[in-house]
Amino acid sequence: METSINMLTPGVKISHDTADIVLWAPFAKVAAIVIKDKETLMLHQRERGYWALTTDKLLVGDQYKFRLDNGKELPDPASKYQPEGVHGWSEVVDLNAHKPHDDDSWQNIPLAEYIIYELHTAAFTTDGTFKGIAQKLSYLKELGITAIEIMPVAQFPGTRNWGYDGVFPYAVQNSYGGYKGLMQLVDACHKQGVAVILDVVYNHVGPEGNYFNEFGPYFTSKYNTPWGNAVNFDDAGSDEVRKYFIENVLMWFRDFGIDALRLDAVHAIKDFSPKHILQEMREAVDELMAKTGKKHYLIIEFDLNDKRFIDGIENNGYGMDAQWIDEFHHALRVTAGGQRDGYYADFDGIEHLAKAYQDAYVYDGLYSYERQKTFGVKTNNPGEQFVVFSQNHDHVGNRMLGERTSILFSTSMQKLIYAAVMVSPYLPMLFMGEEYGELNPFLYFVSHSDDELITAVREGRKNEFKAFHSDNEAPDPQAEQTFLSSRLNWSSLDQREHQAMLAYYQLLIALRKNTPALNNNDRNKLEISFHKENQTIQLHRWEGEQHVYCYLNFSQTKQPFELPANERLNVIFRSEEKTDNRDNMLQPESIIIYANCYV
Structure with a gap:
């Protein structure tokens, strides 16, 4: 009996001594x-x-391409491995043969316990591979990290790329260590008790090595996106495109043991189907979890402030587990004295930071002058559904010179900014290197082979920053030096000031973990007050009989603060040793945290 169309999955699957080959190519007359x-x-x-x-003539290790009636020989759109890059032959692999047998005992940690560390595989270590990440796991564990988030690893052109130009969603980047290297890294993380989040891109496909249009209607001209035609999630032929990406989600969870996916810019996914593609992904993952007993999370990058995306399916939502929330970052950066240009222009500082603490969405029905419309809705979703940060790859790398917080702010303000993240009722995320004050930039880099595309990327980058940094020129994204200068400088940890910053981060993470009032993610157990003129903000958080009071001073002068009456309080954390408790004066650019005797 022939396999049902609904059971067909794209690519090559090895079973015993045979290979099942499936290709979707509706434009072809022969294949x-x-x-x-x-x-x-x-x-x-x-x-x-x-x-x-189905054949016994295609074996593991064989390389292959598909030939259509136009005579072109093309790599497999669902290739699991591209040993020679995006234009080369696809290679047959058996993922089941390399999956660690002892990983069955691993159980994902609760989402509410995620303390996330975002990293770029090639820039994280000089090794530039998954093996290099594995060698730093004990360091990350000691820091207090419970989950790493790996920027996209889908095969991209060359060896230098942020990963958002991937063109083979099923294939793991060859220069990083391929599918074997990623499996080994996931296994190593789980043995250390660290969860793994993988960044995936379903809103577009990169330009170089993109052969999708040769096979079928993977894109639609119904919608325009920053990358051209949108991925076809609701036009003619979309059933098979949807299946292609849903199977990709399942592969990462089922075959690689990935714990969570971070879906890039889902606001750029255009889908007006009766059932949104994200909801269909949620349902497929739920079905997988019911079969395996394993827990997996779907986290989205999303800037529409529409709670439907993170509401459960039972509440007419799409069922995403959590979202990145840029508005917290924007309000925090403006409060700290950052420039109010571009997407920061809509944020007035401490008032919006207080609102971000209290309401998650700053724009929840307010008029946005930057967007020129009323924007967002109110949300009562729990705190663990929001990921917050003081910096990430976008907000560093999208600056022309890639400056980190360590370059833009004083040491005391850096410490205050990160403490502001850690005392929030949301999931905290660090960007690689910030924990010790990395000074190297994180720049935008590529390694294309198409001369016209290289020129277009260079010119696009220059044009993006025409109005800024007039004395400087945007670093060449194609130049190897641009990439090399973006790698972490681990020798920084030989210097006392970087050791001190690392110790500060470790202490702060441990405080959050060990203080129930800071670790409960309950937005209903939170009170906020602020003083706009003094640039101070107070958070009161509690769990049971434990009460914690956090006083943050974003000004450059001492500011008074008032302790609650009739409370027996002790200082449990301070960012500046000079803080004088006796006169209730808070040092410039500092935080002090009190708790009652139940700590």
Whole structure:
């Protein structure tokens, strides 16, 4: 009996001594698989544009391409490995043969306990591979990290790229260590008790090595996006495109043991189907979890302030587990004295920071002058559904010179900014290197092979910053030095000031973990007050009989603060040793945290 169309999954699947080959190519009249240095086998046409073949002539390690009726030989859109890069042959792999057997005992940690560390595989260590990350796991564990977030690893052109130009969603970047290296890293993380979040991109596909249009309607001209035609999630042929990406989600969880996915810029996913693609992904993941007993999370990057995306399906939402919330970052940066240009222009500082603490969304029905419209809705979703940060790859790398917080702010303000993140009722995230005050920039870098594309990227980067930094020129994204200068300088930790910053981060993370009032993510157990003129803000958080009071001073002068009456309080944390408790004066750019005797 023939396999049902609904059961077909894209790519090559090895089972015992046979290979099941599935290709979706509705534009083709004939299709064949060309096995390098062996033979060419014709595929059989199936319904709705599928081509399939079961054969014992394609083996693990064989390299192959598909040949369509136009004579072109193209890599597999669902390739699991591209050993020679985006233009080369696809290679047959058996993911099950490399999956660690002892990983079955691992259970994902609760989302509410995630303390996230975002990193770029090639820039994190001089090794530039998954193996290099694994060698730093004990360091991350000692820091207090409970989850790492890896920027996209889908195969991209060359060896230098942020990862958002990936063109093979199923293939792990060859220069990072490929699928074997990623599996080994996930296993190593789990043995250390660290969860793994993988950044994936479903809103667009990069330009170089993008052969999707040769096979079928993977894109639609119905919608315009910053990257051109939108991925086809609701136009003719969209059933198979949706299946392609849903199967990709399941592969990361099922075959690689990834604990959570961070879906890039889902506001750029255009889908007006009766059932949104994100909801369909949620349902597929729920079905997988019911079968395996494993827990997996879907986290989205999202800037529409629309709670439907993170509401449960039972509440007519799309069921995403959490979202990045840039508004907290924007309000925090403006409060700390950052420039109010671009997307920061809508944020007035401490008043909006207080609102971000209290309401999650700053714009929850307010008029936005930057967007020129009333924007957002109110949300009562729990705190663990929001990921906050003082910096990330975007907000560092999208600056022309890639300056980190360590360059833009004083040491005392850096410490205050991160403490502001850690005392929030949300999930905290660090960007690699910030914990010790890394001074190297994180710049935008690529390694394309197409001269016209290289020129276009260079000119685009220059034009983006025409109105800024007139004395400087945007670093060349294609230059190897741009990438090399973005790598972490681990030798910084030989210097006392960087050691001190690292110790500060460790202490602050431990405080959050060990203080129930700071670790409960309950937005209902939070009171906020602020003084705009003094640039101070107070958070009162509690859990049971434990009460914690956090006083933050974003001004450059001493400011008074008032302790609650009739409370027996002790100082449990301070960012500046000079703070004088006796006169209730808070040092400039500092935080002090009190708790009652139940700590």
